[in-house]
Amino acid sequence: MLTSLLQALFSGLTVGSAYALIALGFSVTFATTRTLNFSHGDFVSAGAFIGVAVMFAVMGIPLSSTTFSGAQPPSAAQLLALLCAVVAMGLIGWLLFLVGVRPFAGRPGMAWVMSTLGFGVILQSIGMAIWGPKSVVVPGPFGTEVIRVFGVGMLPQEVLTLAVATTVMLGFDHVMRKTMIGKAMRAVAHKPEVAGLMGISVGAMMVGAFVVSSVLAGLSGFLLAPITQLSLFMSVAVGLKGFSAAIIGGLDNPRGCVFGGFLLGVLESFINLWSAQWREVAIFALVILVLALRPNGLFGTRVMDKV
């Protein structure tokens, strides 16, 4: 009994760490620009596909392949793929900000909702043209041998995801709270006009927020690919769960979002111990309940819309 509880806890934390990274991506742009990238889920799968394409290229496998055929990509190829995935996603995030958000940011209306959603549809369609509808199995850097700790089975990629995601989130927290750039970002989030008067480049901070958010999406995709099977269709489920986590934790509070992600993952895993059939019902009922009691999430502070 204890083992199955521990197993559920570990599984939940792993899934939760992925949700948390994605929720953090939502939070970064919301806190700075009060806009969201509604195609964040598509950014996650785009990052993963770019990583796979780079590994295929290095290993001389045709781009249209669906499998590594059991071959293990060398570590150098993995690192190069990771680098390409995050850099490419950063650039795409920049592009999204330039064409899809800046013209509408700070103005009344919801034009940016449609423009970010549309950007995601474009990304997915381009991906479909290049890679097609198939799913790809991606080998993780450390193989698939199960590691056992106190009777709890873990796949190396799950441990890696949990470790990397936690490290990145702690690092992010440190940067936001202790460094100049983090303080500047928070200042822009708090009062852009005053931050501008203080000599902070508001525009640059906003671009930075979108780049960071997209880099996080690329990283999540790269980490998730060996756990789930990579497909362009995974974006909807991933994006929705990440967004739910952000809503539960509070969109404008990065720490809250991370907490929301872990909470959602662990809850899902424990609900599975009771009845997997009712899991989605329970999870989304919880989201609605949180919104009803605390419209800004458990740790959110800002009133989202002043009417």
Add this chain to the structure above:
Amino acid sequence: MTFASLARRVAFAAGLLAAAAQAQDIKLAYNGDLSASPTAQSGRAAVLGIQAAIDDINSAGGVLGRKLALVTRDDLAQPQKSIQNMVELIDNEKVVAVLGPTNSGNAMAWKRIPNEKKVISMQSNAQATDITKPLGSDADNYIFRLSMYDRAQAAGLMAYAKKSGTAKIGLLTETTGYGEGGLRDLQELAKIHGLSLLATEKFAVSDTDMTSQLSKMKAAGVETVIVWAQGTPMGLLLRSMEKVNYLPKFLASAAADNITFFDAAGKTLAGRAIFLRPFINPDTPAQKKLFERLAPKLAAPSAFIFAMQGYDSTQLLAAAMRQAGGTDGPKLREALENLQAPVQGVYKTYNKPFSRTQREGLTPADARWVHWDGDKLSEYSDTVTKSLTAADTNR
């Protein structure tokens, strides 16, 4: 008359002739997913098989002195699109029969259409049991199938569980239409066999970790699980089993033949799944010949089965047209329900495969036990499979 104008006239006349020939072609259609989801692999394979059969029939002189032609429509795995395609194919393209679709849900969504318009629907891919049931108890039924179907598989798997003598059986199914349909069949069959199920657990098609559900099964003492799910989640289920160090006997739905299952589970674990399939590898000369002809265009060798089902479906339709002496829907239906001469297919020779009540061209007797051996499918055999008779599986 200049040479150029003569050439133009000849070209025009040739065009007219071609158009006249085109008008006389007998049109068959394929309506299914050709691009949008992993099932597109089986849709594309079926189209390859149908086209190969049409080429063979046409080069042997066609049917009733006319050529066959194929019209394809992609339904993108969407029910709405599939319905729209059906109406368009029957009303505008005036096709004689429609093959496909790939997704059971889509077939269920438009089941009424071919029956009301009296046009044959030949199911070459979709497996849900209810597709071939008539709309009313004495209604004419225009739907036939040449594919393994869920009920036959479920009956085989449950018979295996019963014969193996274990009373500790659990079900693990996916929360999709496919999983729920399989679950219903399995629960009914358990009742027929008088077996009580120790546990029934579900998981979502996008789940990556099923350890919680497995912990419960393990605690309940389940020794044999019957799994009904698509390839990827089924593969990930085996990965989760390895994590919780719980590897019960694994009886699977036929989606385990998909390469996505093999990739997700990995070579070692994939071999644990035992399932039923009407075909293993091309072994007769006719099968080998068709395989060599189509293999370069197939996404994976395991998709060949759908090409073969497409090929044989087309041969059965051609035989029905010859017997009926025309392409009129009701006459074709009657001919299919009462085929006089045996039809030589690639999979087997069909002797009166259909009747007014028998809608399945492949029956439990055609099913064989299969598992993954390395990266190839091969026949599976143990004391239980050897002891199973047709009476056990034909429930």
